Amino acid sequence: xxxxxxxxxxxxxxxxxxxxxxxxxxxxxxxxxxxxxxxxxxxxxxxxxxxxxxxxxxxxxxxxxxxxxxxxxxxxxxxxxxxxxxxxxxxxxxxxxxxxxxxxxxxxxxxxxxxxxxxxxxxxxxxxxxxxxxxxxxxxxxxxxxxxxxxxxxxxxxxxxxxxxxxxxxxxxxxxxxxxxxxxxxxxxxxxxxxxxxxxxxxxxxxxxxxxxxxxxxxxxxxxxxxxxxxxxxxxxxxxxxxxxxxxxxxxxxxxxxxxxxxxxxxxxxxxxxxxxxxxxxxxxxxxxxxxxxxxxxxxxxxxxxxxxxxxxxxxxxxxxxxxxxxxxxxxxxxxxxxxxxxxxxxxxxxxxxxxxxxxxxxxxxxxxxxxxxxxxxxxxxxxxxxxxxxxxxxxxxxxxxxxxxxxxxxxxxxxxxxxxxxxxxxxxxxxxxxxxxxxxxxxxxxxxxxxxxxxxxxxxxxxxxxxxxxxxxxxxxxxxxxxxxxxxxxxxxxxxxxxxxxxxxxxxxxxxxxxxxxxxxxxxxxxxxxxxxxxxxxxxxxxxxxxxxxxxxxxxxxxxxxxxxxxxxxxxxxxxxxxxxxxxxxxxxxxxxxxxxxxxxxxxxxxxxxxxxxxxxxxxxxxxxxxxxxxxxxxxxxxxxxxxxxxxxxxxxxxxxxxxxxxxxxxxxxxxxxxxx
Numbered sequence: 001x002x003x004x005x006x007x008x009x010x011x012x013x014x015x016x017x018x019x020x021x022x023x024x025x026x027x028x029x030x031x032x033x034x035x036x037x038x039x040x041x042x043x044x045x046x047x048x049x050x051x052x053x054x055x056x057x058x059x060x061x062x063x064x065x066x067x068x069x070x071x072x073x074x075x076x077x078x079x080x081x082x083x084x085x086x087x088x089x090x091x092x093x094x095x096x097x098x099x100x101x102x103x104x105x106x107x108x109x110x111x112x113x114x115x116x117x118x119x120x121x122x123x124x125x126x127x128x129x130x131x132x133x134x135x136x137x138x139x140x141x142x143x144x145x146x147x148x149x150x151x152x153x154x155x156x157x158x159x160x161x162x163x164x165x166x167x168x169x170x171x172x173x174x175x176x177x178x179x180x181x182x183x184x185x186x187x188x189x190x191x192x193x194x195x196x197x198x199x200x201x202x203x204x205x206x207x208x209x210x211x212x213x214x215x216x217x218x219x220x221x222x223x224x225x226x227x228x229x230x231x232x233x234x235x236x237x238x239x240x241x242x243x244x245x246x247x248x249x250x251x252x253x254x255x256x257x258x259x260x261x262x263x264x265x266x267x268x269x270x271x272x273x274x275x276x277x278x279x280x281x282x283x284x285x286x287x288x289x290x291x292x293x294x295x296x297x298x299x300x301x302x303x304x305x306x307x308x309x310x311x312x313x314x315x316x317x318x319x320x321x322x323x324x325x326x327x328x329x330x331x332x333x334x335x336x337x338x339x340x341x342x343x344x345x346x347x348x349x350x351x352x353x354x355x356x357x358x359x360x361x362x363x364x365x366x367x368x369x370x371x372x373x374x375x376x377x378x379x380x381x382x383x384x385x386x387x388x389x390x391x392x393x394x395x396x397x398x399x400x401x402x403x404x405x406x407x408x409x410x411x412x413x414x415x416x417x418x419x420x421x422x423x424x425x426x427x428x429x430x431x432x433x434x435x436x437x438x439x440x441x442x443x444x445x446x447x448x449x450x451x452x453x454x455x456x457x458x459x460x461x462x463x464x465x466x467x468x469x470x471x472x473x474x475x476x477x478x479x480x481x482x483x484x485x486x487x488x489x490x491x492x493x494x495x496x497x498x499x500x501x502x503x504x505x506x507x508x509x510x511x512x513x514x515x516x517x518x519x520x521x522x523x524x525x526x527x528x529x530x531x532x533x534x535x536x537x538x539x540x541x542x543x544x545x546x547x548x549x550x551x552x553x554x555x556x557x558x559x560x561x562x563x564x565x566x567x568x569x570x571x572x573x574x575x576x577x578x579x580x581x582x583x584x585x586x587x588x589x590x591x592x593x594x595x596x597x598x599x600x601x602x603x604x605x606x607x608x609x610x611x612x613x614x615x616x617x618x619x620x621x622x623x624x625x626x627x628x629x630x631x632x633x634x635x636x637x638x639x640x641x642x643x644x645x646x647x648x649x650x651x652x653x654x655x656x657x658x659x660x661x662x663x664x665x666x667x668x669x670x671x672x673x674x675x676x677x678x
Contacts, residue, residue, distance in 0.1 A: 004453035007047070010157070012452030015045040018152035019448065019472070020441050022145050027437070027479055031141055034479075038472035040145025042465065047456055049158035050217030051105075056146035057216065058108040063142040065109070066095075066116025067135040074121050074131040081125050085374035085389070088121045092393045093367030096400055100359035103352045103401075105212050111400075115393040118370060122386040125378075161210065161217040162224060166330050168207050169231065173326055175200055176238060177270065180315070183246040184267045194572055197239075198556040204235055205553035208350075224329065230340065231325040236348040236549050238318050240581065243574035245311045247660040248304060256301075259308060262291055266312060274323040281320045281341075288313045300668040303636075303656050310653070317342035351546035353524065353554060358512075362405075365510035366396035369502045384494035391498030396506060403517035403558070406507035408462075413499035415466035420492035422447055422467070423474035427488040431475065440477075447471060470495070518558040523616045525551055525573050529580045530612035533605040538588040541581065548577045571621050576612075578661050583608060586654035589647040597642065597651075600635035604655070607631050624662040632659045633668060 004012075019041040026034025044059055046052045069091055077084035095114025099107040120138050124131040179197060187193075211232070214225050249263075269276065269284055292309035321342050369392040377385020395412060399405035426444070434440045448468055455464025474492055525548060532539060552573045559571070583605065590601055607628040615622050636655055642648040659668070 002457075002459075004457065008453045008456040009449075011045075011047050011456040012449050014152055014156050015042060015149075015452045015455075015468070016445065016448055017156070018045065018148040019145075021152070022148040023472075023477060024437065025148070026141060026144055029140075029144075030479070031144075032137055032478065033141060033473075034144075035472035035475070035477040036138065036141040037145035037148070038477065039469050040142050041149045042452070042455065042468040042472075044146050044149040045153065045455075047159055048161045048164055048213065048217075049153045050161035050213040050215075051210075052153035053150050054105060054213045054216040055108065056150045058106060059112055060143055060146050062109040062112025063116045063139055065113035066118075067120055067139050069113065069117040070121035070124070071131060071135055073117070074124050074128050078128045081378055082375075084125055084128075085122070085378070086371060088118050089367040089370040089374065089393075092118050092370055092397070093363035096366050096397050097359045097363035099397075100362060100400060101354050101356070103354070105209065111397050114366075115390070115397050118393040119390045122374070122389050125374075125386065161213045162329070165207060165210055165214065165228060168203065168210065169228075169235075169326060169329065172200065172203050172207065172235065173322060175203070176235070176242070179242055180270055180319075181267065183242050183249065184263060184270065186249060195556070195559070197243075197572075197574065198552055198559060200239060201549050201552035202554075202556035204232070204239075205550060207235075208232060227325055227329055231322065231329065233348050234318050234321050234325070234342060236545070237342075238322070239549065240545070240574060240577045241311060241314055241318065243572070244578050244657060244660075245308075245315065247578070247657075247664050248307050248311065251304065251660055251664040256305075258291055259305065262287060262312065266316065269316065270319065274327055278320075281316065284316055285313065285341075288316065303652060307653060307656055307660075314342065348549070349540065349542040349546040351543045351550060353521075353547060353551045355520070358520075361510050362396070362400040365506050366393065366400070366502075368509065369393075369396050369505040372505065373498060373501055384490045387491055387494035388498035388501070391495045392502040392505075395499045395502035399506075404511040406503045406511045409499060409503040409506060412462060412466055413496055413503060415463055416470050416499060417492075417496050419467045419470040420474050420496065423471055424485070424488060424492060426475050428485050444471070444475070444477070518555065519619050521551055521555050521558065522571070522573070522621075523619065525555075525576050526612040526616040529576045529583070530609045530616065532580050532583045532587070533609040533612070536587055536590060536602065536605055539584060541584045544580055544584060545577065548573070548580065552577075575661050579608065579658055582654040582657040582661075585650045589642075589650040589654075592644060592647045593638075593651070594641055597635075597638035600631075600638050601651070603631045604628070604635050604658070608658070629659075629663050629666060632663075636668070 019038040022037035022041050023034050026037045031037070040059065044052060044055045046055060070088070073087045073091065074084060077087060092114040095110045095117075099110035099114070101107075102110065116138075120135050121131070124134055175196065179200070182193070211225075211228055214228065265284060265287065269280065272280070288309055292306065292313070321340050324340075370389050373385065373389040373392050376382065377389060382388075395409045396405070399408045399412070402408055430443050431440075434443055448471060451464045451467030451471070453464070454460040455468055457464075474488060474495065476488060476491070528544070528548060532544065555573060586601060586605070590598060593601065607625065611622065611624060611628060632655055636652075636659075639648055639652050639655075642651060659666075
């Protein structure tokens, strides 16, 4: 494991300063549990200033909603602790369900609203009359913590979100450039190549998530946000474009000496990098347009020529835009008046995959874990039952996005147990000797600084969070120092047992494993393509593309971790995107076709839908049927009867794109070749 860097230690110092500031103000204000303010600092702090501010806004909003919910629930069930805990458990599960439907950082609001109501309301079950005081104190403590975290993050050498986004964009574009060169040079894809291409989609999702924080970064203006959005759109369009180009080049049809020479020039253009003058790009685009307008013989090679030149043009225009936008974002020299070359038809919608069924199971597991502990607490009169139920709610909620949360909850519980041992050592031997605030600050600095540095790194974030966020509360840092050792021991046991119960209940009723989650996502991809073919009418192309790319981004880490990775490694979900987009383009033109052409197109759509339904039913990628190839070859000659240039282009490129996606190694020799291209 790599040791923390100087930047990690500096972040830890900032976080510790903010936590100590929050503790000092909380003690001065006479808040009953100022350690909650310290915990909030460590939960809200992020190495990026904008991310800290956004988390602070989300956390305060969620806490406020949770406090209002607790105030609404507790007084109405004063005479029935059982119904009160049932209502709080149900609220926690409901908020988690809503949170899982919003796969952006904003989902933190709903998740926090759920377990904040439990944190505020459960301690009041035995004494409901103090609910107002508990809610107001908790909101004050949370607000104090996020205020200190935000102020320190923004004022003490802030690190802007834009720098991190720019770094991720640079890495993504470098990897995409490697893919582009591989495609143009005709390199065959292997398992590692497929994995790296899927990872591009996952990295695009990560960039999108991080970009959510840009609006909270004071160093970022609206023009830069628009430039990053424009770059994101082109990044997402580039992936299916490269995949489609690879299909057409692999078919080895339509590339004569002129196109081979053109491909070599495009390779040289890609290798030249961003310093290439604009005039060179203009000359290359002129050559591509000239190749597209070359005399045609009306055969299948002309169909492939048209497809290749269109994709060459899109590739060069996209590449030029990406280079320009990357340069502007990295240098900060934004020239919004500079014209883009590529027009992303209908764009890419910001659509995200949702899984209501898994969200429902997560909500039920969370409510069950909280309810189970509350039942035991009320039945036995366990003094620390509320703390255990609170931690069960927290543990189930923060790991609910995982396919199998139980191992991670167990890991977090073990790390929390480690923090509890440290807290008990402090409670028994260190804190009784502390005489003033200054000595307290020096005494608790070593473990919190170490955990803070670990929290700054993604690889050790969970270790750092478990230690830094739990230590202040387990040590019960408040005005009545030294804390009672027995109370700290009981609190530590309750925290551990709450997390352990969450892990057990989750393992029994919710965990499915990465393999099951992978199969479920693949079925969604296959069914979405089948539905696009079955509807036979235009659907939202931008939403389809955005949603499918988001699913591929979710698939990438799962495919690399499942046990049957060898069976799934060569699955290329990009193919389904290409087929789906071609189907959408064909359906857009279908209503303008004559009866014979429409029937031939419908036969193709029927076979595509049946194929993907079969893949979804058998939960594996099948070989495409020969009947689909026959239907495609029978439909292609009908292109000659289409009088509209736009309609003919949609149908021709759609059919040839589908044929290349499924049967790129099958030659096409229909009886009437001159009917394909007008």
